[in-house]
Amino acid sequence: MSTEMELEGFRRQARAWLLHNMELKTGLPTPSDAEDRQLQAKIADAGYAGLPYPVEYGGRGLTLRHQEVFHEEAAPYRLPAGLGVSLGMIAPTLLDCAAPEFLADHMPKILRGEEKWIQLLSEPNAGSDLAGSLTKADRDGDRWIVNGSKVWSTAAAVADYGFCLTRTDFDRPKHRGLSVFAMPLRAPGVTINVIVKSDGCDNEFYEEFFSDVRLPADSLIGELNDGWSVAQRLLFHERNFSGGVGYAVGLRPKTRESVSIDDLIAAVRTRGTSLNDHEEDLLAQVYVNALVHNQLSRRVSSGYTTGSLNGPWGSLLKLSSGLKEHRRAEIAVELCGPAAVTWSDGSDNGPVGSSWLNAMVMSVAGGSNEMQRNTISEKLLGLPREPALDRDISFRESLRRRTPGGQEP
Amino acid sequence: MRFELSEEQEFLVETTQRFLAKELPPTALRAWTRNAAGEGYRQWWRTCAGLGWAGIFAPESSNDYGSVSGTPVIDAAIVSEIAGGSLAPSALLGASVAVRAIGRACPDDTADLQGLLEGSRIATLALEEPSGNWNLDTIATAARRDRGDLVVTGIKANVPDITTADIFVVTCRVDDSIGLVLVPASVAGVGVTPGQGLDVLREFGEVHFDSVRVSADALLCIGSGSARLAEEARRLATCLQLAESVGAVDRLSTLLIEYARHRHAFGRPIGGFQALKHRIADITLLVESCKGAADAAVDAVSNDSEDADLLISVAKSYIGDRSIRIAQECTQMFGGIGLTWEHDAHLYLRRVTSNRALLGTPEQHRRRVTEILRVRDAVGGKDVH
Numbered sequence: 205m206s207t208e209m210e211l212e213g214f215r216r217q218a219r220a221w222l223l224h225n226m227e228l229k230t231g232l233p234t235p236s237d238a239e240d241r242q243l244q245a246k247i248a249d250a251g252y253a254g255l256p257y258p259v260e261y262g263g264r265g266l267t268l269r270h271q272e273v274f275h276e277e278a279a280p281y282r283l284p285a286g287l288g289v290s291l292g293m294i295a296p297t298l299l300d301c302a303a304p305e306f307l308a309d310h311m312p313k314i315l316r317g318e319e320k321w322i323q324l325l326s327e328p329n330a331g332s333d334l335a336g337s338l339t340k341a342d343r344d345g346d347r348w349i350v351n352g353s354k355v356w357s358t359a360a361a362v363a364d365y366g367f368c369l370t371r372t373d374f375d376r377p378k379h380r381g382l383s384v385f386a387m388p389l390r391a392p393g394v395t396i397n398v399i400v401k402s403d404g405c406d407n408e409f410y411e412e413f414f415s416d417v418r419l420p421a422d423s424l425i426g427e428l429n430d431g432w433s434v435a436q437r438l439l440f441h442e443r444n445f446s447g448g449v450g451y452a453v454g455l456r457p458k459t460r461e462s463v464s465i466d467d468l469i470a471a472v473r474t475r476g477t478s479l480n481d482h483e484e485d486l487l488a489q490v491y492v493n494a495l496v497h498n499q500l501s502r503r504v505s506s507g508y509t510t511g512s513l514n515g516p517w518g519s520l521l522k523l524s525s526g527l528k529e530h531r532r533a534e535i536a537v538e539l540c541g542p543a544a545v546t547w548s549d550g551s552d553n554g555p556v557g558s559s560w561l562n563a564m565v566m567s568v569a570g571g572s573n574e575m576q577r578n579t580i581s582e583k584l585l586g587l588p589r590e591p592a593l594d595r596d597i598s599f600r601e602s603l604r605r606r607t608p609g610g611q612e613p
Numbered sequence: 614m615r616f617e618l619s620e621e622q623e624f625l626v627e628t629t630q631r632f633l634a635k636e637l638p639p640t641a642l643r644a645w646t647r648n649a650a651g652e653g654y655r656q657w658w659r660t661c662a663g664l665g666w667a668g669i670f671a672p673e674s675s676n677d678y679g680s681v682s683g684t685p686v687i688d689a690a691i692v693s694e695i696a697g698g699s700l701a702p703s704a705l706l707g708a709s710v711a712v713r714a715i716g717r718a719c720p721d722d723t724a725d726l727q728g729l730l731e732g733s734r735i736a737t738l739a740l741e742e743p744s745g746n747w748n749l750d751t752i753a754t755a756a757r758r759d760r761g762d763l764v765v766t767g768i769k770a771n772v773p774d775i776t777t778a779d780i781f782v783v784t785c786r787v788d789d790s791i792g793l794v795l796v797p798a799s800v801a802g803v804g805v806t807p808g809q810g811l812d813v814l815r816e817f818g819e820v821h822f823d824s825v826r827v828s829a830d831a832l833l834c835i836g837s838g839s840a841r842l843a844e845e846a847r848r849l850a851t852c853l854q855l856a857e858s859v860g861a862v863d864r865l866s867t868l869l870i871e872y873a874r875h876r877h878a879f880g881r882p883i884g885g886f887q888a889l890k891h892r893i894a895d896i897t898l899l900v901e902s903c904k905g906a907a908d909a910a911v912d913a914v915s916n917d918s919e920d921a922d923l924l925i926s927v928a929k930s931y932i933g934d935r936s937i938r939i940a941q942e943c944t945q946m947f948g949g950i951g952l953t954w955e956h957d958a959h960l961y962l963r964r965v966t967s968n969r970a971l972l973g974t975p976e977q978h979r980r981r982v983t984e985i986l987r988v989r990d991a992v993g994g995k996d997v998h
Contacts, residue, residue: 481980484979484980484983485976485979485980485983487983488930488979488980488982488983489979491927491982491986492927492930492931492979492982493931495906495924495927496902496905496906496927496928496931497902499902499905499906499908499909500898500901500902500905500906501905502905502909503615503616503901503904503905503908504901506615506616506617507616509616510616510617512616513616520897520898520901523894523895523898524898524902527898574891576894577887577890577891577894577895578887578890578891578894580894580897580898581884581890581891581893581894581897582890584897585870585884585890585893585894585897586874587870587873587874587882587884587885587890587893588874588881588882588884588885589885590885590887591885
């Protein structure tokens with residue numbers, strides 16, 4: 205049987221299962237964390253979770269095309285909404301880097317939604333310069349003791365594990381003394397606080413403090429002091445997730461509906477006057493930009509599938525999203541005029557104002573536009589690296605140089 | 614270039630690239646400035662036609678020509694993209710439109726076709742009018758039926774290959790519809806006025822049809838109608854122009870990236886400075902987005918998809934705006950050398966700026982997008998997707 209025929213058979217099977225077992229999302233609220241887990245378990249029980257993952261780790265041993273096909277069919281249904289980081293970023297990274305025993309233990313639970321993972325990467329003093337991580341893990345017999353703090357972790361309050369980048373050797377250079385651990389978020393010594401975003405939202409981002417958190421030896425993901433390459437894999441998959449390509453294919457809706465300008469039109473409608481030619485042109489720009497972003501995403505996806513593209517091309521999609529969302533919000537503010545900044549209770553225009561405040565989230569979170577531009581120019585185009593003054597000295601020394609007083613870590 | 618290519622298309626890419634690298638090295642380009650006309654141009658086009666460029670849309674009955682892959686629109690776009698990269702003088706657009714329309718209307722008309730396929734006769738598309746509106750609805754040129762003949766009257770503007778073309782493929786108002794009429798340049802009443810153009814590697818001008826009498830079968834029809842062929846001609850011309858612009862900005866940005874790697878200032882390659890490399894990253898994003906948009910439009914035209922007009926207008930508006938931004942940014946980053954006649958940057962800037970304005974400006978195509986989506990109605994209450 206040819207691959208295409210086999211895929212079509214799979215599509216029909218998935219379509220039938222979805223029809224009889226899942227609810228259409230129209231009119232229903234976004235699932236809660238508990239509902240996410242139930243939905244994912246249901247999908248897993250039916251054999252549609254972890255499609256491209258090896259069977260021994262709870263997957264189905266199929267292809268990325270199967271995942272894409274399943275999600276094409278599943279797009280109208282109510283699917284888990286908060287497992288993107290777990291399934292689209294952490295799972296493929298673990299597959300790349302974690303030991304077989306670790307995978308056998310955790311992967312089936314991740315794919316079933318039983319274990320929800322988040323990223324613990326950014327720190328108050330290490331954002332774009334992620335390798336400047338100060339959170340440290342000290343060896344204590346056959347255990348590790350973690351101290352430090354992380355910020356900007358999505359959904360930490362309802363997650364089970366964090367993918368935690370820590371410093372395990374201060375005497376090695378910055379990038380070569382890092383290691384990644386699986387951090388159980390309910391462990392003693394972990395404190396989780398919410399970060400209130402500039403738009404007032406208080407249930408999206410969190411910060412964590414670790415005070416003598418004890419981790420067993422097998423929490424180490426990848427090799428000791430090789431955490432930078434492990435983290436790079438995560439960033440690679442994260443950018444693919446932003447673009448809906450690679451192991452994240454299908455996990456973000458990429459259908460025509462996703463570029464609908466309904467919400468924008470609805471917002472303009474409350475203004476009460478019809479659009480002039482200039483405003484119509486702006487609206488068309490939003491539509492064109494959104495459609496072309498999807499076309500770029502298809503191009504990158506096709507480049508990955510055919511093997512023509514290698515490397516972090518997801519960065520191009522991430523930068524594209526960052527710029528597109530910003531322009532979209534800018535146009536929304538222009539179109540709505542005063543209605544974007546004052547509105548009566550119950551009117552629809554609040555979101556236009558918040559989307560403007562949130563416009564920079566896409567261009568900062570998950571690697572700022574500027575970091576994507578570094579990646580694109582250095583890793584995709586081969587332009588010279590940005591000079592770094594702390595690359596080849598011990599991290600301890602680079603910390604000393606940060607402050608005139610020569611503060612020890 | 615698109616990634617999913619058949620073996621035959623990979624061969625087409627390879628032979629086209631090799632041919633242009635050999636026959637049209639960058640040093641040879643200057644000879645064509647203000648000179649893409651007349652006998653030299655005819656000879657060049659015959660050579661290109663020898664590679665099959667003019668025959669991509671040849672009907673099945675013509676044995677020696679045709680599409681290598683069975684998807685001629687994609688093959689022609691591939692050639693157009695590669696030719697755009699080299700800024701090659703080319704009558705590909707006119708030949709493709711004419712051969713496709715003749716093949717669709719009267720595939721057995723071997724006499725008309727043969728010269729076009731061999732490249733000994735050059736066809737050009739006369740679509741736009743002095744009004745500056747690109748829509749077929751606004752066409753004023755008319756073909757009136759008279760004693761079994763057609764009499765064509767009107768003016769077409771921005772017509773490529775104006776003094777060299779042997780045949781004008783003219784969009785006309787005919788029988789209360791829009792049709793495609795073939796008018797030989799040699800017929801009485803056809804007057805051409807060559808103009809000046811920003812794109813110095815291409816000739817443009819106006820053609821006047823002053824009661825030009827042609828036989829009724831000069832109107833290309835499928836069944837009883839011609840409107841569909843006119844529509845197809847406009848679509849095909851637009852998507853080949855898009856592919857050409859994509860080839861141009863792709864090559865120009867590649868030249869810039871090379872330059873940024875090798876040009877040193879302050880002791881290091883200029884491509885290492887964030888002030889430049891971030892702009893180069895932005896250009897790369899725009900170039901790749903242009904490719905995605907053009908490929909989607911080409912695929913839609915190739916599949917005769919119901920979204921073809923929408924995707925063409927999306928691509929034409931996007932690529933029109935972004936291609937000139939890419940070309941300007943590249944020129945800026947080349948610095949002084951980019952402002953000289955000897956450097957190719959201006960030739961690319963000239964080409965994409967011309968393409969932006971011809972076959973509909975970005976603003977006109979965005980208006981078309983809103984018309985297709987009926988945004989105006991949606992504001993009154995209908996949904997838009």
